Amino acid sequence: MGIVENRSLGLIEEFVEEIKGSDIRIVYPEGNDERILRAARRHKRDGIIVPILIGNPEEIKALAKSEALDIEGIEIIDPETFEKKEEMIQKFIERRKGKVDEAGAREKLKDRNYFGTMLVYMGLADGLVSGAVGTTAATILPGLQIIKMGPQSKMVSGCFVMISPEDTHRYLFADSAVNFNPSASEIADIANETARTATQFGIDPKVALLSFSTKGSASSPEQEKMEEATKIAKERYPELDVDGELQFDAAIDEVVGKRKAPGSPVAGHATVFIFPDLQAGNISYKIAERLGGYTALGPILQGMAKPVNDLSRGCNVDDAYQMGIITAFQAYKAREIQ
Structure with missing residues (x-):
């Protein structure tokens, strides 16, 4: 077949x-x-x-x-x-x-x-x-x-499942398809929804809220939004394995994660990556696809x-x-x- x-x-x-x-x-x-x-x-x-x-x-x-x-x-x-x-x-x-x-x-x-x-x-x-x-x-x-929307959902968002060339790694990128510039509160909800999708797809959700800063290494309204989103996510979804704000290298590389975010339960082990806006999410999945050789499955709408x-x-x-x-x-x- x-x-x-x-x-x-x-x-x-x-x-x-x-x-x-x-x-x-x-x-x-x-x-x-x-x-x-x-x-x-x-x-x-x-x-x-x-x-x-x-x-x-x-x-x-x-x-x-x-x-x-x-x-x-x-x-x-x-x-x-x-x-x-x-x-x-x-x-x-x-x-x-x-x-x-x-x-x-x-x-x-x-x-x-x-x-x-x-x-x-x-x-x-x-x-x-x-x-x-x-x-x-x-x-x-x-x-x-x-x-x-479904009874457990607060908003609709879009994610991509990113599969490495030899299928040795699987990640979720969100929101890469629907919401242009979500608020901190909405990002927290997207994080939870994407974690639920990850679990459904057999991926252990370690959720990183991404920024150009790690744990306040830089300060700007953009960084503050992701910092606030992390606080909201932890309060709203206490069972969620989530941390932020994290730079991508700190989220995915164990050595960098330990150095930049010591004690973080997610840094260096993230499987779910939540972006600050649609531009960042959309650009990132296409870079991974075109330069990294990853297969992008999606966009998969979640929340309906x-x-x-x-x-x-x-x-x-x-x-x-x-x-x-x-x-x-x-x-x-x-x-x-x-």
């Missing part, structure tokens, strides 16, 4: 082993994109998850034929002829609590991301993967409005009641395939909590 067709990604294979046989349904709203068709075909072939494509069936089948892709047996849902369309419209109106009328609901549900998110909300799918064509906002906003994940518009077939498995794994874990 060809689970991973690029270089071996042990984490994806571990997810596959756990979720196989669960028949988790993942909806891809961008069913008329060639990359999504190829990913869905691989899912159908491997039998690990059940892919659902949204779009006009004739257009999708014509695209598949032009690309010589066999998509026989893959479920395609046409929003125009969907048998539960009227029920979906009413549930959407109820969920938006008066913020949209029937005409507005009908118009919104022409958007495939809203339509797909409603399938997840109604329990007709377990998770959603989009963004190969549309923007991150177009993927996330329907999820925030319809699915909303049901999984919704965003692809880059520059994604390839592997990205779409792997994100489907990650989303299915999140859905599988969410079932365990319910």
Whole structure:
């Protein structure tokens, strides 16, 4: 069974082993994109998850034929002829609590991301993967409005799982996808949410709140924000193994950590890295990917009641395939909590 067709990604294979046989349904709203068709075909072939494509069936089948892709047996849902369309419209109106009328609901549900998110909300799918064509906002906003946050979550954020070239090390970087300039309080919540994701993914969470300063070695509003975030995280989440503010070398290198932050439970052993803002997080994961040879899986959205994940518009077939498995794994874990 060809689970991973690029270089071996042990984490994806571990997810596959756990979720196989669960028949988790993942909806891809961008069913008329060639990359999504190829990913869905691989899912159908491997039998690990059940892919659902949204779009006009004739257009999708014509695209598949032009690309010589066999998509026989893959479920395609046409929003125009969907048998539960009227029920979906009413549930959407109820969920938006008066913020949209029937005409507005009908118009919104022409958007495939809203339509797909409603399938997840109604329990007709377990998770959603989009963004190969549309923007991150177009993927996330329907999820925030319809699915909303999980009972344990205070905000939605995005993380990347960073896997070393030989899969000897796995780390989480956050927030690298969603929140532009989170406050100290929000950073504390992101730290806790990312630690929960790490645990879910089998990574022991040692959480470092990063800065250009270690334990007050420099002073500025930026440093003070991360120092304050550390205090809040320790008070709000006393069970969390967290420390800061730490420079990256102090967080990851044991010798440097002992010298710069003696007695720290995290310095030199961090597995979860929380950045002060989106710029820092996004730049850092791409440096690790391009210069360090790390594989970046994500962005993985965390904090929603049901999984919704965003692809880059520059994604390839592997990205779409792997994100489907990650989303299915999140859905599988969410079932365990319910």
